[in-house]
Amino acid sequence: MSLTDWINKGRLKSPWVVHFDCGSCNGCDIEVLACLTPLYDVERFGILNIGNPKHADVLVVTGTVNHRNKTVLKNIYDQMPGPKAVIAVGACGLSGGVFREAYNVVGGVDKVIPVDVYVPGCPAKPESIIDGVVKALDVVKTKLGLA
Amino acid sequence: MLEYLVFLLVVLPVLSAVALLCIKNEGPRKSVVIATGAVLAFCSLALFAGGSFQLRPQSMLGLDPDVLVTGLDFALLAVILGIAVKLKSPLLIALGLLQILPLGYFEYSFARHAAAGPSLAADNLSLIMVLLVGFVGSLVCVYGLGYMKEHEAHLGLKKTRQPRFFFFLVLFLGAMNGLVLSNSLAWVYFFWEATTVCSFALIGHDGTQEARANSVRALWMNMLGGVAFALALIAVYKASGTVLLSDLLAHPGGGASLALLAAFFLLCFAGFTKAAQLPFQSWLCGAMVAPTPVSALLHSSTMVKAGVYLILRLAPAYAGTSLSSLIALFGAFAFLTTAALAIGQSNAKKILAYSTIGNLGVIVACAGINTPASIAAGVMLLIFHAVSKALLFLCVGAIEQRIGSRDIEDMRGLIAVMPRAAALTVAGILTMLLPPFGVLLTKWMAIESAMASPLLVLILALGSALTVVFWTRWAGLLLSAPMPAAGLVAPGAAVQAASMRIPMTLLAYGAVLAGLASPLIYRSLAAPFVSLFYKGAAYDVSAGSFASGAGTFSVYPLFLLLGAGFFYALRLARRLPARSASAPYLCGEQTGDAAGNVFRGPLGPVAATPANLYLSAICGEEVLTRWINVIAMTMLAVMFGGIL
């Protein structure tokens, strides 16, 4: 195995997550945090909720994007060093959900930054969020040309 | 030949100073200062090449030198008394009289004190001091040329006061050379008083109310030392029948009589005042109101170094006494407490001042520990500290002229504004703080040589840990700036005048190279001095490592490995592509401004203003100073009482 192979192995085994609440009702946020509890224990897969985009590999976004926080979302995405992936969680993150038509809402996350995996639900279940992260790893794999 | 060299080193600065007093134009002043500096540096090297010597000048200006010095001494004291009368200060007048009367008694009763023996002498310690004065002192004077021009432009003076400034500055170098080359304590006393007067004139140079007040404080504290010195002259002569240092040190380790020990205490007391040891630290802290070259000179190669020079010089004479162990404790205490005080300071010059007092405290402690290893440590620290501290003061002066503040909080991100000065400051800080540089090497030597006394080791070790805090945060905040868009150095960066830039750069190279040359410095400078008075080698220096029974410090391997790491890192950092630049993390709310610390707030931009932790509830001057002074005075009293 070359060093690149080792590094690629590391990339798939250690997705560090930064979670950004873009204006969610907190339903999805609680489910994201539930993933850390002993019941789901995402650290099994090397997933850490790292809280700092500069350290993160995966951006998990919950909630609708509005005109106030779209720049924040963009800034956080830009401050993540590549390779990176984005997961939109919950109905609001996917499309704007029930707030879609509101005057101040931009829409789903993909209106501002490229989204790799969409996790539906209102709120999304912890299982599906974990599944989303695993899917995101597949996306990373494809991006790296490993798939 | 020797006489000419000594003449050039001591009297030439006086003549140059008089010339500088008369010169009103910048061009000739520049040439005189640079030429004097060059001659001093060259002569100090030549004197050093000749090795140690003893000399009795037969006549000077057609007069018996002893008579001449005595006459000048009284003249100087008369000047001091004149100053005291002019200032209408009863304290100063009393202190002045307290010096003239004992001196008169001394000269009258023991007129033949100089009848025999060399009045000038030099061993390696003196030669090291002469080298420091010749190189570091001269560089500081050259720096003064560029600095004072800017300084006076800033003050908006109509008539330049530079002749007066350079008169005292250059005179200082001569007085310092005289002090360290004198063998007769009576001569040392004369030069001692000369440095007191010079520092008084220089501290008060700007003539502001604060400057005057602080210069008066410096004067009375140093006169207190002068009184002790004058009394010591009598006591030494009465106890031993000689005032020649070479005679006093002829039998090192031989138990000194009580009377002689009391005299040594008085001399050490004088040394404590001059070296601004606790509780006399306030004069040195106050001295920073003076233009920066003065601070640099006072802190690095002259004035305070005269104090520790005397204490180190006498160390063999009081070896093995309880006075010696108390002096060790006294110095170590100063090191620990000034490190704590420096943590509480954001004023750059005060941080430097406390660090100076602390490092002098280590030298005093080394003298008190009084083993070959510790004396070697003290002598070497004298050198390393002079170079690094001069560099730091010159940097702070240059920075202050540009940003108009000496508060380290105002120096945040200075690397973008003054890249060269900031980088030199960081270099100076690292040479003060980290291995493998000299200051740390000597600290290691000091701690290990103190091993016989756990209390001493404890204090020195704690102090050493405290120093990390105030140096690190200063170095760190200088670098605190986002990467400039084009290249590493922002356009429009400040450039100092050549007369300021060159001394700073030379000193930085000097500080680094001195660290690299520490085995050489030990072998050729410190060890020969130590072996004059102490039996047994302090360290076994081979392959660039200092080894003793207590431990090993590998200078060359450390330089090699840490240096390789540093230069690899520097190369890596310099080759970073511009695209790797990223704004500091501000929760995604950054405004994208150049400073990199402004949040986008709901009502407009909000700048985050970080500040250091100064622990002012613990380390503040107002909290600590009183207690420290009480303890220090108690220690002095115990020292004196212990002898009697």
Add this chain to the structure above:
Amino acid sequence: MTSKFLLALALTIAAPFIGGLVTGIDRKITARLQSRYGPPIAQPFYDVLKLLGKDRMVVNMWQALCPVVTLTASALCVFLFGMQADLLLIFFVLTVGGVFLIMGAMAAPSPYSQIGAQRELMQMLAYEPLLILVFVSFSMVTGSFKIADVYAYGRPLLPQLPLMFIVLGYALTIKLRKSPFDIAACHHAHQEIVRGVLTEYSGPNLALIEIAHWFDVALILGLCSLFWSTSALGAATLLAGAYFLELVIDNVTARMTWRFMLQNALGVGLALSVLNIVWQSFNN
């Protein structure tokens, strides 16, 4: 001499693996203590490999410079330990690493990194005196600061310096960034003001700091083992016991403030040291 050099070199190469492995076991045991399954033992290595492969992102060039110097210093410390060199020298080289880590963090104007750097300074202020006191106590027993003389002493130091072992435990807790003293940054997922002193280091730079941390872990464990230098089994038992206790403390305590840390670590640490040193000097 040559064999010593080779041993030191081997130790320096092995140290990051030892440190990484210890960190992996640490994470596994911590997870089990929290009734979680936990990551694989090799997880720290995956993390660092991944970080090494990420794009470089820095606020300024100092952020790239400092981690390399920190890593050099930490590796050098382990090498010096292997050479059975001077304890004080190792201490001073360790300071180089800490100082550059802080300088790099302060070089970024972000407030989180700045606060983290200040707290890291407070941590240094708390553990440095303790570490140096431990070394001083060694020198009082063995008569020198050389590690070689600890091994040459022929008896375990623990019976003579029991309190100093506790003092070293304090230093260990702070240096390993364990609760209640993980105030400048911490491992695991629970963050401290974003990531404290590590906030602005990312990708390969963070990887270098992590590797430097592994070296530090190996060094500190080595220092602990000096308390029972006569028997490999004894040293291993001592290390395992001390580290497990460390994990329990980490899991049952909450993060405290830097004021608490300074008062507690310095107050208790200094008191225990003075007691032990005084007792020791009467014994001699």
